Amino acid sequence: MNQPNQLTIPAAPRVAVVLPCYKVTRHILGVIASIGPEVSAIFAVDDCCPDGSGKLVQAQCQDPRVTVVFHSENQGVGGAVMSGYRAAIEAGCDIIVKVDGDGQMDPALLPDFIAPIVSGEADYTKGNRFFDLEQIGQMPPMRLFGNAMLSLLTKLSSGYWNLFDPTNGYTAIHADAARHLPFHKISKRYFFETDMLFRLNTLHAVVVDVPMDASYGDEVSNLKISKIVTEFAFKHLRNFGKRVFYNYYLRNMSLASIQAPLGLLLFLFGSIYGGWHWYHSASMGQATPAGTVMLSALPILMGMQLLLAFLAQDIASVPRRPIHKNQRARRREVRHA
Incomplete structure (x- = not known):
């Protein structure tokens, strides 16, 4: 006797948050406290922080979702995020959101970053602070100009012509896409977000922008523009050459x-x-x-x-x-x- 068809309700995805921790002792506890119940696991990655961010979380944070990962050597934001990705994948999480520990990124926006992935519209989502023209005035002029130039270079090197604000570190990724990334090859320092887009393009992953407001408080940036201009230009040129070879000669x-x-x-x-x-x-x-x-x-x-x-x-x-x-x-x- 044939059994009647039963409606299968998909289980809610298990969401993890990765928090790179480096000199964020003033903000990290507040960031963790503001992460909503839609998140199942939080991985705080202490990237050999001289201020002891990871030990602070262990000592003062009572959230059972939090796991602290320690690096014995500083690996940069990219290395910290990759460690967080590995931990989240091993824990069986479905979607991994990267949020900085300095309080710049509003955890209340997490559902906006997760939604396109849950609905099957994207593999990877990233913030775009240029969407609302009224809010752009909050961004420092030099950072505004730098992001515009970097966006143009990133479009060329990554192949994602539909994206803007490439250095935005508020991102989310499906675990099925993350596990195919070459973690050991991705840039470990400030080129990390841009290199991620290049790697995702070689996988033919779908990436979409999520509108968000620019927010600048008392956080301290460790990025020195004068030191990375030449490095970024070389890496963009390298990635452009690799992408063209992979997409137009090697694979197709x-x-x-x-x-x-x-x-x-x-x-x-x-x-x-x-x-x-x-x-x-x-x-x-x-x-x-x-x-x-x-x-x-x-x-x-x-x-x-x-x-x-x-x-x-x-x-x-x-x-x-x-x-x-x-x-x-x-x-x-x-x-x-």
Whole structure:
């Protein structure tokens, strides 16, 4: 006799919060106290904090959800988050939210970051402080300009053209996406958030922005802009080259795979050929022949058109199908096989 179909109600996801702790003794207890009941586990990662943030949490925090993870050596914010991810995955958590321990990030926004992942719209969510134009005035001018420039570079290097505010550290990720990340390769220091986006793109993970307000209090930033400009520029260039190779040559081939190198070659040929003949003619006091100008200009124009076509294809290739949904479906197929 056939059994009647029964409605299966999915269990609520188990949510974990990762708190990197480094010189946050003034704020960490308040941050933990403001984390709501929707969170099942909290992992405070003491990144060899000289102020003893982890020991403070152990001594004064009575929240049973809290586990303190200690680093014997300082690994940077990226290293602390990766340790928290590992601990959350081992604990069987489904969604992992990263919140800084300095009080900049409002834990009341946690449901907003979790919702797109629970609904199957995203694998990874991140904050965007530029969404509300009325609130942007709270951001220091230099930080506003720096974030705008970093956002442009990150779009190129990560391939997520639909995102902004790349250095925003308020993030959430599905455990099925997190466990496929190469933890040992992700940048451990201030390039961490940007490098995460690059790694997620190589997995074809879906990333969405979550609007949030900018908030700046008495927290102290350890970031020195003058020391990281060159480092960031090099790493963006490196990640862009890797992403193009992975997505357009190693894993897949398309028309864009031809447009990029051909466009670059034509543009360089036209620029070098034209530049050399212009210099030669100028040194001789002669006008550059019209034929030489055309032979230089045409490759430059064709090269620019091909590079723009590649860019359009790259923008249209932003991942749109969450990978954690595919993995859940495959696991159900295996169970029913």
